[in-house]
C-alpha cells in the first residue's frame with residue numbers, strides 16, 4: 086500500500102522523562118508515520134538515572150524495548166543542578182513505582198546520549214527530526230562536539246521557553262529553559278535547521294478540560310493504565326492543582342506540556358498558527374534569566390528565525406492524545 090511505501094519520519098526524542106514526557110513518548114510510539122530511532126535522556130524533572138528508568142518503563146509497557154535508550158547530561162552546562170523539580174514527584178513519575186528494575190543499567194546503551202545523537206543524525210543526514218522535551222544540555226553539547234550537527238538535522242521541535250514573558254519556575258522563565266539557560270541560548274543561536282518552539286504559554290493557552298483527562302486515563306489499555314498510575318498521587322494532577330499559579334494567567338485545565346511539541350512533529354496540521362521570528366534567551370536578568378525573547382522587529386539582526394507556535398487545533402490534539410494510549 087502507499088502507506089507502507091511512504092517513508093516514515095525518523096525521530097530522536099531527547100527527554101527528562103516526567104509524566105508529560107511519558108505522554109509525548111507514547112504519542113510518538115503510536116504514530117504510524119513515525120519511527121523512533123532512539124530516546125536520549127537528560128536531567129530535569131528528576132535525576133538522569135530516574136529519567137533512564139522512566140523511559141525504559143514506558144517502552145516496556147508498549148513492548149517497544151528494541152528502541153535504544155542513552156544516558157546523557159546529569160546537570161546544566163553552568164552552575165549547580167539545584168533546581169531539580171518535584172513537580173511530578175522526586176522520581177518524575179509521581180513516586181508510585183514499587184517495581185523498580187534492579188538491572189535497568191544493563192538496558193541502557195554504553196554510548197552516551199550526545200555521541201549517539203551525533204552518530205544517528207550523521208548516518209541519516211537531513212532525515213532526523215529531533216524532539217527536545219527537557220533542558221537542552223545534550224543538544225548544546227552536540228553542537229559543540231560537531232558544529233555541523235544542526236545542518237544535518239531535518240528539523241527541531243522544542244518544548245520550552247515562553248513567548249509572553251510569563252514564567253512558571255521563576256517570574257519570567259519556563260522550567261526547561263530555566264534549568265539550563267546557557268544551553269537554551271546556544272541551541273536557539275546555533276541550531277539553524279527549521280525549528281519549532283512550543284512555549285509554556287502555547288501549551289497553557291491550548292489546555293483541555295479535566296473531564297478529557299479522566300476519559301484519557303480511563304481507557305482500558307496498558308498505556309492508559311500507566312498514565313493513570315503515575316498521575317494518581319501527583320499534586321500536579323490533583324484537584325488542588327486546579328487553582329495554581331498557571332490558573333492565575335490561563336484558564337484552568339489539563340495541560341500535557343511535552344505532548345504539544347510531539348504533536349507538532351507527528352502531525353503538523355495540529356498547529357494552526359505560528360509567529361516566525363528570531364528569538365534569544367536572556368542569560369543575566371535577576372527575574373528574567375532563562376526567558377525567551379521574541380524579536381519581531383529584527384532588532385538583533387539575526388539571520389535565523391524560528392517558528393513560535395501560537396495556535397493549536399485542540400480537537401485534533403485531543404485525538405492524538407487518545408490515539409497515544411491505544
Ligand SMILES: [Ca+2]
Pocket residue numbers: 100101102103105106129130218219343
Ligand atoms: Ca519534559
